[in-house]
Amino acid sequence: MKNKSLNLPWAKIDSFVGNHTSPALTVHRPCPICGTLHCRTLLVFDDFQFYSDSEEQPKRAQIREVQCQSCHAVYLNPCYTSSGFGYLFAEAGQSYGSTEGRPQEQINWMGVRGLLDEGKIFLDAGCYDGRFLSGLPKSIRRIGIDIDAPAIVRGQERYGLDGVELIHGAFEAFQCPVEPDVISMFHVLEHLANPVEVLRHLRSISHEETRLIIEVPILEYGKNNDINGFLSAQHMTHFSAHSLGELMSRAGWEVLERQQMSDYDGHRILAKPGGSSIEVMGDVSDRTRVSEYFENWYRNLSEVARKIESWPRTSRMVIWGGGMHSEFLYQVTPLFLQDIQCEYIVVDSDPIKQGKSWRGLSILNPNILKEVEWDDCLLVISSYGGQENIAKAAASMNVPDSVVKRLYDYVTVY
Known part of the structure; x- marks a missing residue:
């Protein structure tokens, strides 16, 4: 029988080279709570991509989280401009909601x-x-x-x-x-x-x-x-x-x-x-709360990393989720670093994202899962709040449970 997977547009991560940024996307601001200018850096992502690839529109920006030195409030600085928000979040689509x-x-x-x-x-x-x-x-x-x-x-x-x-x-x-x-x-x-x-x-x-x-x-x-x-x-x-x-x-x-x-x-x-x-x-206690938050976050990242490292090595992976969670998967986990020869496709039920690509990986309708041969392939659920719904959808498409990989033991969402 012919392997139907061969007809899918498998690609390596970062195989699209046209993504770029623009100074018009962000602007520095004073503290949104007290209005002062002095802050300390807490966390930086220098090359964070917002949704699909584009040679025409700037889709990457620096994410810099800071804490005010006066009132200890925590905020994004620089923040998105109105035009930057329009470019970066145009494809948020079903990523929002309660x-x-x-x-x-x-x-x-x-x-x-x-x-x-x-x-x-x-x-x-x-x-x-x-x-x-x-x-x-x-x-x-x-x-x-x-x-x-x-x-x-x-x-x-x-x-x-x-x-x-x-x-x-x-x-x-x-x-x-x-x-x-x-x-x-x-x-x-x-x-x-x-x-x-x-x-x-x-x-x-x-x-x-x-x-x-x-x-x-x-x-x-x-x-x-x-x-x-x-x-x-x-x-x-x-x-x-x-x-x-x-x-x-x-x-x-x-x-x-x-x-x-x-x-x-x-x-x-x-x-x-x-x-x-x-x-x-x-409230100076907010500084302590930030330290406690990072302690918890890095512990969670370690647990997710151990999970990923325990999965069997395969030559192909399907990522279910073309939203911001996949960018975080790229930024803070070892998933895409384990084997640079591994090939991927992304599936997402949001029509806004389908037909595009993210970091060179095609974003397709989940219906194509019926064409995937799972002998040497995993399905990674790249969603927090939607994890269990995606798992059920995959099961309805006869994806073997053994290849479906969850990142979270439980979820708590708005």
């Missing part, structure tokens, strides 16, 4: 606190295509704002007739038609270069009884087992509970309630308009 059931938990949480009572005006800052707003009661006015213009257009087509109002604009300068009673920002603030200006703008469009719900991952609970780590390349600011509180106070918000989510690293706060604080008080 797990099934999370939006309903958030809705229930707000409902118990009377934030979704009939007649309320609700603003979701970072609404994407309005999907979350569409699940809120129709008895309230539902408005969303996002910087992603294509997502806003899709949302208007999908949910506009259902009464969802969507606005395209910058978070720190958009025009809201009314003063909202409730504003939500679920896992948005950590992605923004200017969080204090965004929160000040939200304060300026609010009335005195407006309530703001913010949720971000925080350093205190960042000791997960994901090789991406808490210092994610997607996040521009890496909050602690203290630095988040200081930011809220500086921007003119008074924290009423805090809640640590029990099943992941999210920290949720409820706030109301308050006075603006000029002085930011740092």
Whole structure:
């Protein structure tokens, strides 16, 4: 029988040579919490690639995580410019989003606190295509704002007739038609270069009884087992509970309630308009927390490395996952270093990524797994939150369980 694998576009890692960077992708900034300029470097990736290969567009940038010497906040510096974010994250696609059931938990949480009572005006800052707003009661006015213009257009087509109002604009300068009673920002603030200006703008469009719900991952609970780590390349600011509180106070918000989510690293706060604080008080304990975080992260990297080194050596591997996790797999594990002659293909269910390549490896629809001969080939699951779903999908395609390789014994996700 003819080996169908021979017809697949196998390639060696880094076989594409056209990738490059540009000074327009990033810009240095002051500390996003206190505004000072002095910081120390914590972690650097000099040649980090964002999704697919390209000779035309810059897709590589330096990732430099730092800690403020004054208030001890942790942040990305340089951070992405608006144009840089557009280039680097254009193919994020299905890499974002919450797990099934999370939006309903958030809705229930707000409902118990009377934030979704009939007649309320609700603003979701970072609404994407309005999907979350569409699940809120129709008895309230539902408005969303996002910087992603294509997502806003899709949302208007999908949910506009259902009464969802969507606005395209910058978070720190958009025009809201009314003063909202409730504003939500679920896992948005950590992605923004200017969080204090965004929160000040939200304060300026609010009335005195407006309530703001913010949720971000925080350093205190960042000791997960994901090789991406808490210092994610997607996040521009890496909050602690203290630095988040200081930011809220500086921007003119008074924290009423805090809640640590029990099943992941999210920290949720409820706030109301308050006075603006000029002085930011740092918490020196955040320096210790950073050291403890790195101790945990490097231990996890060692465990993943031992796992990889225990796998049988094969001449070919299929990587399931064309997202940022694969870049971290490249940057911090020995997977692609064990045998420079090994050949790979990548599969991903996201149509945005299919038909392209990453570091020279073709990104294909997972359906091609039916053509792979597994005698001398492994399937490596390159995903954290999607690990078990990918394993089930592979099984449904009759991929032998013995060749399916997981990196994680358990996962904890938003």
